[in-house]
Amino acid sequence: MTPSKALSDDVRSGRRLYGNDFTGEQLAAWVAAEFEGYYQLAASDYAANLGEGHEYAALNRADGAALRDRDYPVAVVLGCADGSDILALDVALGRVIAIEPARSWWRDRLGDVPAEFRMPNVDGTIDLPDASVDLVVAFGVLHHIANVEFVLRELGRVLKPGGRLALREPIASMGDFTAPRRGMTRHERGIPAALLRRFVTGAGLTISREAYCMSPGLPELAYRLGKRPYTYRWLVAADRVISRLLAFNDRYWRDRAWKKLAPRALSITAAKR
Numbered sequence: 485m486t487p488s489k490a491l492s493d494d495v496r497s498g499r500r501l502y503g504n505d506f507t508g509e510q511l512a513a514w515v516a517a518e519f520e521g522y523y524q525l526a527a528s529d530y531a532a533n534l535g536e537g538h539e540y541a542a543l544n545r546a547d548g549a550a551l552r553d554r555d556y557p558v559a560v561v562l563g564c565a566d567g568s569d570i571l572a573l574d575v576a577l578g579r580v581i582a583i584e585p586a587r588s589w590w591r592d593r594l595g596d597v598p599a600e601f602r603m604p605n606v607d608g609t610i611d612l613p614d615a616s617v618d619l620v621v622a623f624g625v626l627h628h629i630a631n632v633e634f635v636l637r638e639l640g641r642v643l644k645p646g647g648r649l650a651l652r653e654p655i656a657s658m659g660d661f662t663a664p665r666r667g668m669t670r671h672e673r674g675i676p677a678a679l680l681r682r683f684v685t686g687a688g689l690t691i692s693r694e695a696y697c698m699s700p701g702l703p704e705l706a707y708r709l710g711k712r713p714y715t716y717r718w719l720v721a722a723d724r725v726i727s728r729l730l731a732f733n734d735r736y737w738r739d740r741a742w743k744k745l746a747p748r749a750l751s752i753t754a755a756k757r
Contacts (some may be wrong), residue, residue, distance in 0.1 A: 491662065498676030499738030500673075502661070503630035507732035514630040514671055515606045519585050519644070521669030538553050539569035543697065543714040546724075547650055550574030550693050550753045556619040558676045560612070560642065562635075563625030564601070570621050573650070581617075608635040613641045615756075622651040627658075628672045633683045638723055640687030643756040650752040652697070653680060656744075660689050689754035696727035696734075696747035733744065 494500040507515055540545075556591045557578035561570045564582035579598040584590065590601035605611070608631050620639045626632050639649060655673035659665050661673040675683075684691060702723050706713035713719045727747035734746045 496657075496737040498678065500634060501675060501726070502673060503671065504633050511630055512606055513690045518628050518672070520669075521653060538572055538715075539712050540569070540623070540714045540716045541572045542653075542720045544569055544572035544719070546720050547576055547652060547751045547753070548575055548621075551575045551619070556648075558617050559621065560610070560639070561620040561637070562604075562619050562620070562622040563588055563593075563628070567591075567599065569623045571595050571597075573608065573621065575619070577619075581612070588629075589704060593675050607631075608638060610638045610642055614641055615644045615647075617642045618644055618645070618647050620649045620651075622649070622653075624650065624652060624654070627653050627675055628669060630671070632675060633686065636683045636687040640689055640756060642646040643754050647756045649684070649754045649756075650754070651684075652749055654698070654748055655734065655736070655750050656746070656748050674736070674748075677734055680750060680752065683695055684752060684754050688757050690757055691754045693751075693753040695724055695751040696731045696749070697723055697751055698748040699723050699726040699730060700744055700746070700748070702726060 491502060492500065495502045503514060551573060552575055555576040555578065558581065559570065559579070560579050560581045560583065561567070562583050564570065564580070564584040565586070567580070567582065570577070571579060571594060577597045579600070580594055582594075582599055583604050584600045585604055591599060593599055602611070608629065620643060622639070626635065628633055643649065654675045655677040657673060658668065658674045659670060662715055664670070681691065702719065703713045706719060713723065730746050733743070736745045737741045738746070
């Protein structure tokens, strides 16, 4: 992969996130392209991985372990899809506000939990009062968004003091995102780990837990054997160990084979100060 000349050294090095400063027409064009690409993926084999046996069920349950010491009367889920992500956390929920662009997944309940689905706003604002939410979940959705830092500030704003955020995002570039890539939307790109941490703390949150995941090799081997690696607890545990050992090699733009020997994603749990 040759780094695109359209990207600055700051972007390729992971010091700056491409799209994070977009506003106005630039932001609207990004959102329109991502909505269209998202719908195309949702209508194809991505949808088949949701529901019972959800592709990330065991990984989500592991990420939910730090959340099970309390109840959450109001939870916001960003990019909720059909609700499998939050149900797999196995936490006590009162009701869910789901911010989800695919109307085919909208419903009034997620399992036994009342749900209200809403369309996301183009500018990333969230139509909720300050300090009105007990839990925010965002798994694999922020990297589809241009103005990630602003959206995280909005998520921090709506959280109550002591409320929690659970997120998981890819931390590598995911290839040259200035060119078409098979099986990906037009603009999705990973968020450098250092920037992701900075955006979370800048939103008024304190990080209480981190876990690298999605190590190279193990998932590919599992898929070749006909297994979905993140549906097995023991594979998730093994993946966490391998990812932790390889975290020293984390780089954003992985244009050499040796640079790819690093975890591809990071899970974070944080609380509102």
